[in-house]
Amino acid sequence: MKKKEKKNYLDYIPICAPGFTWEEKKGIVTIKMENKGFYNWLAQKLFKRPRFSYIDLDEFGSFVWKQMDGKRTIYEISEMVREHFGDRAEPVVERLVKYFQILYRNHFIGYVTEKK
Numbered sequence: 001m002k003k004k005e006k007k008n009y010l011d012y013i014p015i016c017a018p019g020f021t022w023e024e025k026k027g028i029v030t031i032k033m034e035n036k037g038f039y040n041w042l043a044q045k046l047f048k049r050p051r052f053s054y055i056d057l058d059e060f061g062s063f064v065w066k067q068m069d070g071k072r073t074i075y076e077i078s079e080m081v082r083e084h085f086g087d088r089a090e091p092v093v094e095r096l097v098k099y100f101q102i103l104y105r106n107h108f109i110g111y112v113t114e115k116k
Contacts, residue, residue, distance in 0.1 A: 014109070020033060063084060
């Protein structure tokens with residue numbers, strides 16, 4: 001019987017989902033998200049809802065977003081956050097893990113399985 005290998009979440013390598021575009025202004029990242037699907041289409045036609053939504057990240061989120069390059073692990077990004085923001089970022093690991101879980105659940109990011 002093969003033993004199941006445990007994965008450490010800090011070893012995950014986050015990448016931006018390919019379906020989103022983003023831009024940076026004055027250090028703040030804005031993600032452009034197209035509202036797709038039947039219900040979004042219906043809301044656009046009936047209630048004049050916009051086709052695109054724009055999500056502004058805060059200072060910490062913008063910094064983290066710009067560090068995702070498909071090569072850095074969550075641990076490496078946490079060290080960069082700690083170095084850049086100091087004590088303001090603490091508890092950095094817990095905050096970062098929760099942040100990545102939210103981004104993943106909302107399909108803004110994915111994970112690369114192996115370090116390149």
